[in-house]
Amino acid sequence: xxxxxxxxxxxxxxxxxxxxxxxxxxxxxxxxxxxxxxxxxxxxxxxxxxxxxxxxxxxxxxxxxxxxxxxxxxxxxxxxxxxxxxxxxxxxxxxxxxxxxxxxxxxxxxxxxxxxxxxxxxxxxxxxxxxxxxxxxxxxxxxxxxxxxxxxxxxxxxxxxxxxxxxxxxxxxxxxxxxxxxxxxxxxxxxxxxxxxxxxxxxxxxxxxxxxxxxxxxxxxxxxxxxxxxxxxxxxxxxxxxxxxxxxxxxxxxxxxxxxxxxxxxxxxxxxxxx
Numbered sequence: 001x002x003x004x005x006x007x008x009x010x011x012x013x014x015x016x017x018x019x020x021x022x023x024x025x026x027x028x029x030x031x032x033x034x035x036x037x038x039x040x041x042x043x044x045x046x047x048x049x050x051x052x053x054x055x056x057x058x059x060x061x062x063x064x065x066x067x068x069x070x071x072x073x074x075x076x077x078x079x080x081x082x083x084x085x086x087x088x089x090x091x092x093x094x095x096x097x098x099x100x101x102x103x104x105x106x107x108x109x110x111x112x113x114x115x116x117x118x119x120x121x122x123x124x125x126x127x128x129x130x131x132x133x134x135x136x137x138x139x140x141x142x143x144x145x146x147x148x149x150x151x152x153x154x155x156x157x158x159x160x161x162x163x164x165x166x167x168x169x170x171x172x173x174x175x176x177x178x179x180x181x182x183x184x185x186x187x188x189x190x191x192x193x194x195x196x197x198x199x200x201x202x203x204x205x206x207x208x209x210x211x212x213x214x215x216x217x218x219x220x221x222x223x224x225x226x227x228x229x230x231x232x233x234x235x236x237x238x239x240x241x242x243x244x245x246x247x248x249x250x251x252x253x254x255x256x257x258x259x260x261x262x263x264x265x266x267x268x269x270x271x272x273x274x275x
Contacts, residue, residue: 006055006080011038011045020047021206023054024069028205029121029245030096030270034059034067035205046084048077065092065272070099078106093273100271113163113274117247118256120264122234129231134224137189138232143181145195146174149188152198153177156215160249163274186213187233189225197225199233209237211246214255230262 011017020038024031037045037059044064048056055077058068070077085107093100093109097116104111141149150170157173180186186200197216201209211233216225237244247270248255256266 006048006050006076008080008084009047009049011041011047014041016047017041017045019054020045020057024057025206027069027071027096029208029243029267030119031067031069032205032208032210032245033094033203034069035208036203037067039205048080050076060088060090062089063091065094066090066103068093068095068099068103070095070102073098073102078102081106082108090275092275093271095271097269097271100273104273109273109275111273111275115272116250117270117272118250118266119268119270120246120248120259121267122238122244122262122264125238125263129228129235132228134189134228137191139188139190139195141181141186141188141195141198143178145188146178146181149177149181149186149195149198150174152188152195152215152217153213155217156198156213159215185233185236187229189229191220196220197229199226199229201233201237204242207243208245209240209242211237211244214246227258227262230258234262 011020017038021035024035024038028035034057038057042059044059044061046058046060047054048058055072056068056070058066058070060066081103090107090109093103095103150173154168154170154173157168162168180200184201186198188195189197197220198213199211200213202212203210211230214226214230234244246259246264248259250269
């Protein structure tokens with residue numbers, strides 16, 4: 001007999017993850033990080049089900065960002081989510097803007113800060129790039145480079161990630177960087193023995209690879225470093241038969257111009273909400 005009503009159930013079996021991936025693929029470009037967690041069979045994935053049919057998916061762990069795919073929205077789903085999260089602490093929400101608006105209302109969350117990004121998708125053709133002397137300064141980093149990368153990583157985190165009023169805890173940031181370097185690709189330009197600019201992948205799913213962390217030290221800006229790195233990592237992703245995507249803050253006109261120049265086009269908005 002089919003269960004009635006809406007329930008939230010943890011992904012546990014291989015079949016759960018397979019069904020979750022099938023559900024999320026039509027929305028994959030907005031849910032690349034979530035899809036990657038499904039592919040990796042990560043703990044913390046939950047299905048929203050009604051009569052055994054999946055209606056939505058989310059990833060949640062305490063002190064982590066909640067990722068979600070919520071294309072279907074109604075009062076029953078809102079009530080089930082409210083019941084599930086009633087005694088849980090949420091650090092932040094991330095997802096397509098309409099998903100986050102629905103979730104914020106369903107959970108009666110007040111936003112300490114809300115950031116809106118454009119999702120930008122590449123045309124999946126090699127990104128035109130002339131031979132450059134910067135190629136000689138290009139380094140692909142690994143975990144052992146983490147300490148030397150901290151000035152770049154800290155600068156990016158302060159400018160693009162850190163919520164208003166918060167301070168950086170450097171040991172935690174270093175651990176997060178080491179984990180990132182174990183799973184993702186990071187390309188860096190090295191000048192006079194110092195890392196001065198970077199770009200990285202942040203997630204890779206079935207059809208898409210998301211890039212981010214594009215950052216140049218202030219004293220080395222306006223030298224074409226960000227464009228070179230963006231074009232380089234874009235070409236590497238395209239050569240792997242995946243489509244590059246990225247998120248850029250709506251008000252960052254310089255970055256928007258750069259990415260359009262590199263062949264990216266806007267496809268809607270994405271929201272990051274600090275609770």
